Amino acid sequence: MAFIKIHQEKAENPTALVKLCPFGAIHYDNGKLDIDSGCKMCRICIKKGGGVFEYVEEKNAPAVDKSAWRGVAVVAEQTAGAVHPITFELLGKARDLADKINHPVYCVLIGYRIADKADELLSYGADEVFVYDDPALEHFRIEPYTAVLEDFINKNLPSTVLVGGTTSGRSLAPRVAARFRTGLTADCTKLDMQPSTDLDQIRPAYGGNIMAHINTPKHRPQFATVRYKIFPIPPKREAIGKITRCSLANPQLNSAISVQKVTEKKREVGIEEAEVIVVAGRGIRKQEDLAMLEELAGLLGGKLASTRSLIEAGWVNPRCQIGLSGRTVKPKLIITCGVSGAIQFVAGMSGSELIVAINTDPNAAIFKSAHIGIHGDLYKIVPQLIEKIKLEKGQ
Ligand SMILES: Cc1cc2nc3c(=O)[nH]c(=O)nc-3n(C[C@H](O)[C@H](O)[C@H](O)COP(=O)(O)OP(=O)(O)OC[C@H]3O[C@@H](n4cnc5c(N)ncnc54)[C@H](O)[C@@H]3O)c2cc1C
Incomplete structure (x- = not known):
């Protein structure tokens, strides 16, 4: 330091x-x-x-007084007043972590005309919601949002801060962590709390070959970002807890960025939101053959996704890649077709409720993760599945 x-x-x-x-x-x-x-x-x-x-x-920086830092804080993410579900996922995890050390769960809600959302955050497990509601915070602009989060931390000294691994979260968390000269672990896939209040930040490293356990034993607060769909949304409870209105003086809310116009992007249902996913792997021989898997996905009301192999081949949109360097999904049903089950792929889908794998190789690693393994040729099995579903649907 x-x-x-x-x-x-x-x-x-x-x-x-x-x-x-x-x-x-x-x-x-x-x-x-x-x-x-x-x-x-x-x-x-x-x-x-x-x-x-x-x-x-400083060679031997003095150890931080951990007892002075209390609470697991979640930074709520919202756009135009709509709270992103990653906030609820993080609140559920924050509750588990905080209960282990008997700390409170805080939630920081930043925006404009968003105060009415605080109750919802209480109902997902926050003990206290700190609301910064100001016209200067209407749009995500990094300088005022950083100043607000810094203000919250300085006044409340939370031991842990959890931020969504979203575009804005990935921009905000490192800035604030740098201001406190503390550690940040990005894209954690597991979190645990030690009795010492040190957060166990667990994430794949070295291309997914090891799971790294990272601690921040000498500094507070400890920051972690977590991607969407890693943790489940907790059941809603009665909205008990405290709502605290906060404000910050204007110079700190100034920004060099002025938002001229906001154009809403056409909302597409991404693979993260899909309840059913059919995955194409390198077992697919030609790009045209993807139509067969698309048909299966369509019949099940789902989406087509793929492994990195087909993204690299330019056959599938990169937004549809599942895995460590792609997206994390948690559908009710996932059917992998011609996928070997590399660790980097499995890291992005192992939380799925029902995993069905079709592969010609009986020793394929994917069968270790699958709930139902179908040993066989996808070119024979998928058309049969399509036919059966159509029959069931009377098509
Ligand atoms: C740092 C790093 C990050 C990575 N990130 C990702 C990531 O995010 N996502 C990802 O997917 N990969 C990722 N990879 C690549 C990953 O290691 C694998 O190479 C990739 O997942 C393999 O894709 P695959 O299963 O489609 O192909 P293969 O491994 O080639 O497997 C093809 C499978 O299809 C089966 N098969 C062949 N023909 C048929 C048939 N007719 N019917 C049924 N089965 C058949 C074969 O038996 C085989 O098991 C990453 C790699 C690195 C190093």
Whole structure:
């Protein structure tokens, strides 16, 4: 851990020194120079500050007082007032983790005209919802959202902060973690809590060949992001708990980004939302043959997805890739056709309720994950399935 030491006695022209920082993190107040959490450690002040600023590496940083940090906080994600279901998934996990150490579950809700959503968050397991409702927070803009989350952490000292592994969550979590000079583990697939309040952050590493267990024993808070559909949504309960309205002064809510217009993208049901998925693997010989699997998916009211092999071949849209470097899915039924069951693929679908695998190789790894294994040629089995379903449906 490193910090910048200020030699106040050497500061002959403090106003000029303030201007050195491109991030506006140096301040001169009441005759004293100070550096705030906006510092990015770019070290320009050290190079150009004439010896006033010194970079100091702490060899044996003092251990954090863990007892001062209490609570498992979830950062709620919302767009135009609609709460993303990943928030409920994280609240369910936060409840499990917090109960193990007898900590409260917090939820931070940031946006504009969103206060009415707080009750819903209480009903998914939050003990206290902190609402930052301000016109400046209507759209996700990184600077004010960072300032808000920083404010929440400074005032409430949560031990753990869980953020959705979504586009905005992946942007927000590392920024705030950097401000607290603490650790962040992205895309955790499992989380557990130790009695010491250290969070066990578990995720695949080295191409999915090992599961890494990551801890942040010397710093607080500890940050983790989790992708959508990794944890189940908990059952709703009575909305008991506290709602706390919070606000932040305007300069901190300023942003260099001004939103001119928001154009809604046509909503497509992605494979993450599908209840039935038919997966095409390299057992498919030609791109045209995908039509057969598409027909099966259509008959079951589902979606076609694939392994990385067919994405690399350019046969399937990359949005439809399941796995470690693709999407995580949790459908009610998944039928894999000609898929070997590589660990990187299985990591993205092992939570599915019913896994059916069709493969010609009796030793294929996919049979270890499947609830129903069909040993055979997909070119024979899939047409039979289609015929049977059509018959059942009277088509
Ligand atoms: C860092 C990293 C990240 C990765 N991320 C992903 C990821 O996100 N998703 C992903 O899918 N992969 C990923 N991979 C690739 C992964 O390791 C595998 O190479 C890939 O999943 C294999 O795809 P497959 O099962 O379609 O093909 P193969 O492994 O070639 O398997 C084809 C299977 O089809 C069977 N088969 C052949 N003909 C028939 C038939 N007529 N009927 C029935 N069965 C038949 C074969 O027996 C075989 O088991 C990643 C790899 C790395 C290194």
